[in-house]
């Protein structure tokens with residue numbers, strides 16, 4: 275059997291992709307992970323798809339430069355905007371991306387109404403239109419963009435009255451229309467899942483695709499002969515284009531042990547250099 279000790283590269287616009295990273299670490303504890311949060315450009319969800327694609331290409335190039343064996347686009351917005359282009363530009367590299375989990379929601383619903391919350395940009399992608407078309411035949415899907423929520427989460431406002439008011443404004447009208455499943459279509463949103471669940475109550479199932487994405491990473495590693503050796507111990511290195519200290523403090527806030535965070539730098543011509 276082939277083995278490969280190179281890291282898995284994972285990226286997002288900020289700390290959101292860490293919700294996917296936690297699931298990968300749990301499922302694949304022997305793997306080395308290299309995470310990049312593009313905090314300097316956050317939020318992606320309010321940018322054009324073209325701009326998000328450019329950032330995603332710059333980040334992927336930098337992660338590959340750091341010898342990553344597989345890339346996880348741990349951001350729904352970047353997956354929708356860029357995954358196709360990334361696969362076309364690097365056909366030999368295995369990629370795993372996010373897509374809103376409309377399929378499990380459609381399978382779960384009894385009321386026939388499901389909700390999806392995601393960024394404004396995600397709802398503009400072909401990927402989103404395609405999951406709804408493929409999986410939501412006899413189901414009504416309510417789409418709700420949540421502008422401002424990612425920024426609030428990155429500011430550490432995880433359970434403040436202001437964040438609760440934002441969420442109530444989006445979720446209560448969906449509840450009134452009878453949803454019994456809610457898809458978290460942005461990797462930042464699981465960070466405020468306790469608050470979301472408190473607002474929705476026990477009758478609504480909240481769906482986070484992170485564990486399924488981690489399983490897909492494991493399948494691809496096996497398929498490509500890229501698994502870490504059985505004796506390896508995994509680790510994680512974190513990098514950000516923002517302030518490493520702020521990033522590290524936020525990580526601890528959301529339950530990570532102290533992980534050293536280093537800074538990556540974007541140049542004026544759109545090249546990212548990672549330490």
Ligand code: DGL
Pocket residue numbers: 286287288290291316317318319320348349350351352393396424459460461462
């Ligand atoms: N975490 C990202 C996602 O899954 C988006 C965040 C942003 O707007 O920056 O869509």
